[in-house]
Amino acid sequence: MLKNVAAVVLDGVQPFELGVVCEVFGNDRSDEGLPVYDFAVASAEGPTLASQCGFTLSTPHGLERLEEADLIAVPAGDAYTSRSYPPELLDALRRAVTRGARVLSVCSGVFVLGAAGLLDGRRCTAHWLHARELSERFPRAVVEPDVLYVDEDPVITSAGTAAGIDACLHIVRKEQGPEVANRIARLMVVPPHRDGGQAQYIERxxxxxxxxxxxxxxxxxxxxxxxxxxxxxxxxxxxxxxxxxxxxxxxxxxxxxxxxxxxxxxxxxxxxxxxxxxxxxxxxxxxxxxxxxxxxxxxxxxxxxxxxxxxxxxxxxxxx
Incomplete structure (x- = not known):
């Protein structure tokens, strides 16, 4: 059962993609009879980070927070397509998958999963602008460039911007059922059902x-x-x-x-x-x-x- 969720961020994180994960999993909607997740934002590069838009954000949580998470989300960030990543972060992601946790990428966050070796032999997706580069950088990944998201449980990857909402709601549907996901979608004023079955994808x-x-x-x-x-x-x-x-x-x-x-x-x-x-x-x-x-x-x-x-x-x- 999905209870513990962590979003892990690096310098240059993109606010919208981080906000998507926070909106779906970080809000207390218990007054609506909806599940409450133990949610936290964890930093992979120190307590204070710069966002892609120039403002800073801080968090008391480091990579140790990932060890107890059922789901680890990796939002997009500036230069994620070409930069290197802390080895400690990549190790933490690999350990999470080994112990049965899910990992989710939003847009260019998929490059972090690729660097951890989690895309090898798996179908995945990213924003169409990054699809060719993703294929070239991680040739063992099976890149689907024209879809909203791909569920290759325990690795879920989503395309740019709003496709991250679709992927998050898809995970909620799998874990808590369609009624919970649909109610969260209504509260967010977004389409409740832009998804397919496990390891499948659909057009909008x-x-x-x-x-x-x-x-x-x-x-x-x-x-x-x-x-x-x-x-x-x-x-x-x-x-x-x-x-x-x-x-x-x-x-x-x-x-x-x-x-x-x-x-x-x-x-x-x-x-x-x-x-x-x-x-x-x-x-x-x-x-x-x-x-x-x-x-x-x-x-x-x-x-x-x-x-x-x-x-x-x-x-x-x-x-x-």
């Missing part, structure tokens, strides 16, 4: 529109995912011609009605697989995907995993 969910033009239609579509609808029917609800509706929909959501519906159906299927024991046929019917075969096809296409594998990730090996 298509954005929902907050505009008034098609907003009411989007609400109706989401409430009737099990129904087959046409652009003509949706356009009638919006009091537009089909051509105008399709154009407005694309402008305000960035996608077509068909693709938006498909993505929402897959998201609902993910929730049902996580939280219920419903059969694949029942989930396919409730989500409008039709049959278990169609459900499986869309999962493999969109999430690069099967519904059964996805369910086992969040509900244990006994789940069917």
């Amino acid at each position: 969910p298509l954005p929902k529109s907050s505009c008034d033009t098609v907003g009411e239609v989007l609400v109706w579509m989401e409430e009737h995912l099990d129904q087959e609808v046409t652009v003509e029917q949706l356009a009638a609800r919006a009091h537009m011609s089909p051509r105008t509706f399709a154009r407005r929909f694309l402008q305000e959501t960035g996608t077509t009605p068909y693709r938006w519906l498909l993505r929402q159906r897959v998201l609902l299927a993910q929730e049902l697989l996580e939280a219920t024991d419903e059969t694949m046929d029942a989930i396919a019917a409730r989500t409008g995907l039709g049959t278990a075969a169609a459900l499986r096809h869309q999962f493999v296409r969109v999430l690069a995993t099967t519904p059964n594998t996805y369910r086992r990730t969040f509900r244990g090996r006994e789940a069917v």
Whole structure:
């Protein structure tokens, strides 16, 4: 069970990437009925460090704090792609993985994990700007340059900036379940579900529109995912011609009605697989995907995993 979390920082740490870890694991949300983590920021280079933005931060914790952590997060930092790292830090990371702890990198923090040898033979990711350099510096790593994050438990790596939020929430989902992760996401006002199964990855969910033009239609579509609808029917609800509706929909959501519906159906299927024991046929019917075969096809296409594998990730090996 995930209880003890440490973020380890070096000179030049980037505030946002550190803040992501602090926001997910460092806040006391017990008044919301959510778990409280024993969280600390630990320094790998003395009690006072400079941030990438010029201000300093201090912490009473050194590398000894990593010895008891269930999860060690390594946020990004300035020059992390090319600098050297304290051998004591690399040893601490290796020991953590050996004793069963997880390590997480956010953006260029992945270079620290690479220097510790933790990427050898593992899939991993980083900000797309650093992907080629990561591959060249650590040729035994299997770099996936186009994904939000990769879970190769116990090593989780994430791409730049907000992808770190996705990776942190993914870990919460695995440890405390989807309800806890979703509630934390709502409090953070971020999408609750930009992830895939263990050792899998997904593309970003298509954005929902907050505009008034098609907003009411989007609400109706989401409430009737099990129904087959046409652009003509949706356009009638919006009091537009089909051509105008399709154009407005694309402008305000960035996608077509068909693709938006498909993505929402897959998201609902993910929730049902996580939280219920419903059969694949029942989930396919409730989500409008039709049959278990169609459900499986869309999962493999969109999430690069099967519904059964996805369910086992969040509900244990006994789940069917």
